[in-house]
Amino acid sequence: MASQDEQDPRISKISSAIRVIPNFPKPGIMFQDITTLLLDTKAFRDTIDLFVERYGGKDISVVAGIEARGFIFGPPIALAIGAKFVPMRKPNKLPGEVISEEYSLEYGTDIMEMHVGAVQAGERALIIDDLIATGGTLCAAIKLLERVGVHVVECACVIELPELKGRERLGDKPLFVLVSST
Amino acid sequence: MFAAENGLKGDPRLQAISDAIRVVPHFPKQGIMFQDITTLLLDHKAFKHTIDIFVDRYRDMDISVIAGVEARGFMFGPSIALAIGAKFVPLRKPKKLPGEVISEAYELEYGTDCLEMHVGAVPPGERVIVIDDLVATGGTLSAAIRLLERVGAQVVECACVIGLPEVKGQRRLNGKPLYILVEPREIDGCC
Numbered sequence: 124m125a126s127q128d129e130q131d132p133r134i135s136k137i138s139s140a141i142r143v144i145p146n147f148p149k150p151g152i153m154f155q156d157i158t159t160l161l162l163d164t165k166a167f168r169d170t171i172d173l174f175v176e177r178y179g180g181k182d183i184s185v186v187a188g189i190e191a192r193g194f195i196f197g198p199p200i201a202l203a204i205g206a207k208f209v210p211m212r213k214p215n216k217l218p219g220e221v222i223s224e225e226y227s228l229e230y231g232t233d234i235m236e237m238h239v240g241a242v243q244a245g246e247r248a249l250i251i252d253d254l255i256a257t258g259g260t261l262c263a264a265i266k267l268l269e270r271v272g273v274h275v276v277e278c279a280c281v282i283e284l285p286e287l288k289g290r291e292r293l294g295d296k297p298l299f300v301l302v303s304s305t
Numbered sequence: 306m307f308a309a310e311n312g313l314k315g316d317p318r319l320q321a322i323s324d325a326i327r328v329v330p331h332f333p334k335q336g337i338m339f340q341d342i343t344t345l346l347l348d349h350k351a352f353k354h355t356i357d358i359f360v361d362r363y364r365d366m367d368i369s370v371i372a373g374v375e376a377r378g379f380m381f382g383p384s385i386a387l388a389i390g391a392k393f394v395p396l397r398k399p400k401k402l403p404g405e406v407i408s409e410a411y412e413l414e415y416g417t418d419c420l421e422m423h424v425g426a427v428p429p430g431e432r433v434i435v436i437d438d439l440v441a442t443g444g445t446l447s448a449a450i451r452l453l454e455r456v457g458a459q460v461v462e463c464a465c466v467i468g469l470p471e472v473k474g475q476r477r478l479n480g481k482p483l484y485i486l487v488e489p490r491e492i493d494g495c496c
Contacts, residue, residue, distance in 0.1 A: 142404070144403035144404045147403040147404070148400070148403070154403045156403050156404065158394075158395060158402065158423055158426065161383070161386075161392065161393040161394070161395070162392045162393075162394070162426060163392075164386075164387075164390050164391065164392060167383075167386075167387065167393070168387055171387060190376060191375060191376045191379060191397075191401070192379075194376055194377075194379040194380050195379050195383050195393070195395070196383075198346065198352075198380050198381070198383065198384055199383055199384045199387055201346075201349070201352075202349070202352065202353055202356065202384055205349055206349065207346065207347040207348075207349060208346040208347070208352070208380070209343075209346070209347070210343060210346070210376075210380065212376075215333070216376070217343065218329035218332035218333070218339045218341050219327070219329045219332070219341065238343055241343065241347060
């Protein structure tokens with residue numbers, strides 16, 4: 124089980140700091156808005172601490188964050204555990220040489236990019252995003268890192284939407300989440 | 306105002322930060338020498354120095370909000386906010402923020418763009434620092450300042466890692482102080 128077995132007391136405050144916005148970006152979707160978590164200084168601090176406690180001292184040299192909300196959580200974790208931060212971006216944002224991975228959306232496809240040379244073969248990496256839904260984006264990030272020989276140790280998200288079965292889509296890659304939202 | 310002119314002259318951390326930034330010529334188009342901070346994020350020591358310098362400056366200034374401009378402002382702002390006990394407020398491109406937003410348009414070289422902020426994120430009277438990786442013309446930062454002032458917040462300063470020549474010699478942007486760590490790197494023998 125990759126979330127807390129006996130729930131850490133900090134989790135309930137983190138969970139209640141997240142705001143749900145109905146029908147965004149389209150009807151039927153209950154959007155999990157983490158911006159209210161970022162306004163709660165203690166809950167945001169606790170969120171980062173929970174990840175740092177899990178990943179510090181585990182010889183992780185890379186924290187890869189997925190654009191754009193992964194950029195909010197990833198760097199503080201990277202700084203605290205002594206790792207590099209690597210942004211995984213939408214197309215045409217990263218200057219210089221990149222490698223690309225195409226992935227499926229509900230309708231159509233998108234592309235994720237990473238800088239060539241940002242990471243070295245053999246490095247141990249964590250991938251972070253605010254939320255896992257279907258797992259498509261995280262899978263693309265895993266593929267990009269594995270293509271250059273990086274070992275993805277775990278995927279970490281603040282929120283999981285378990286009904287969308289993202290965890291299964293990650294296959295053998297472990298997933299750690301703080302809050303599961305049904 | 307550059308950090309080196311404001312108490313950090315000769316601070317070796319500024320050189321380390323500057324050295325860690327990569328220049329990518331002709332991105333996103335011919336003639337632009339793009340200042341790439343992703344290499345700074347790969348250099349844990351230099352990245353930590355960057356955050357530490359901003360934290361040291363703002364920790365005793367009674368700042369309650371760090372507002373970060375999408376997307377590279379998100380890479381620096383939250384760490385500063387966490388260290389000084391402030392809230393982090395993302396200022397985003399249109400249609401990214403769910404719920405009620407206010408918008409501010411600003412000029413690009415060709416056309417206009419728009420910056421959005423959540424209604425209610427920043428109550429009136431709060432003291433705010435706006436952060437982005439780089440300031441060029443100041444168009445985006447000016448839009449950020451306008452957004453925050455529209456809700457009655459007090460923008461204390463704008464903070465950037467890099468300041469392009471257009472702002473050199475300017476201590477203020479729209480009347481707000483500007484605090485910059487380094488000048489752009491150049492490539493030797495370049496076009």
